[in-house]
Amino acid sequence: SWTAKEIPIYTPEMASARAMELIKENPSTTEGWEQVAVTYEGIESCFTKIIAINQNKENVYVTKATATINSSVKHIFNEYWDPRSEMQWNAATCVKVQILHDDKTNQLVLQQQKKLAAINIQNDIVYRRFYEESKNLIWVYCVSEKTNPESAPGWVRGLVVLGGLLIEVVDADRSRATFIWSFDINKKLSVRFKDEEMKKTALRLCKLKKKIEDDIRLAARTQQYQTYKNNFESTEEPTSNIDVGEIATSAPPPVAGVGISVREGSTTGTTNGCTYCKRSIQTRVCPGCTKPTYPCCAVCFLRASGTTCICGNKL
Secondary structure (H helix, E strand, O other), X not given: OXXXXXXXXXXXXXXXXXXXXXXXXXXXXXXOOEEOOOOOOOEEEEEEEEEEEOOOOOEEEEEXXXXXXXXXXXXXXXXXXXXXXXXXXXXXXEEEEEEXXXXXXXXXXEEEEOOOOOOOOOEEEEEEEEEEEOOOEEEEEEEEXXXXXXXXXXXXXOEEEEEEEEEEEEEOOEEEEEEEEEEEOOOOOOHHHHHHHHHHHHHHHXXXXXXXXXXXXXXXXXXXXXXXXXXXXXXOOOXXXXXXXXXXXXXXXXXXXXXXXXXXXXXXXXXXXXOOOOEEEOOOEOXXXXXXXXXXXXXXXXXXXXXXXXXXXXX
16 A cells, blocks of 8 residues: 555655655556645646554645756755755745754754644754755755754644655756655644645745745846946046047047937037947937947037036037
8 A cells, every 4th residue: 555554754765765756656647646736836746645644543645846946956955955045935934944963964954834824833843854966966855853952832843754855957057846745743633734734845845946046037137237337337438638639530420320319510518428439329328339328518529527628619
C-alpha cells in the first residue's frame, strides 16, 4: 500500500531518498495523488497525497509544487538557504526563522509558523537541512530533529516528516524548482487547517520566485539608471575659450527630423538644444547623439549663462 500505518521516522539520507522518489512520481499515473486548487502566480502544478496516518488517526499528507524561476540555480539556492532572505519571501507563512547550528553544508533551523486566521494553533518546527550540488542541479532536503530549545509557552512542536527543494537548470537564465513538504501535528486538526497547510507549499514557492525575480528587475533598473547617470555626468561641453568665428563656421546647420525642432531665422535669444551637435532640439535627449539637451545660445549653442553669450548674442 502507498499509505503507511504510522508516520515513518526518517534519517536525513532516508528522507532525501523518499522525497526524491515522491518528486519523480507522475501524479497522472501514480496512485494517490490529487491536485491542489491554487491560483498563486507562477505555480505550474501542485499535488498532494496521503503518506501516513498519525496516532490520532489523522491523515498525514505530502505536497509538491513546481515553478519556473527566471534565475540561475545558484542564485535560487542562495535566497532559499539564507534565513535573512527567507524572512522576506516566507513572511506570509512564518514569523521567525533562526539558525541554531550551522556547519556550512547543513543547518539546524527553528521556524515559528504564522497562526492562520480563525485556526487557534501556534506551532513551530525544528529541522536539519542539507544540500547536495551537481553540475545541473542543487538538492536541499530536510527532516525534523529533536533538540532544545523546547517550544515557547502556548506553542506546539510540529514534525517535518520530510521536505526539500530541487532546483534544476532549464537554460542559462531559467531554472525549474520543485518544493516538497510533509508536515504533521499530532493532534486533531480541522479540515481547513489541512487544506491551508497543503496550499502553503505552493505559496512558499510562489513567494520565493517573486522575491528573486523582483530583485533581478530592480537590479536591472538600477543599472540602467546608473548608466544614464554616468553618461549624463560625462557629457562633454564646449569650453568658453573656443574661438567664436570657429564656432560659427564649424557648427553644422540644423536638420529637421523626428524629435528635432528647427528655429528658422532665429539669430538671438536662447533655445533648447544639443551643445554637442549644435542643433535646436525640443526633446530632453538628443536623438542624434543621445546626450542630454540644455537651454543654450540660439547662435553658437553654448549652454546659456548670464544675459550675454561669449559670442555676443543677447540671451
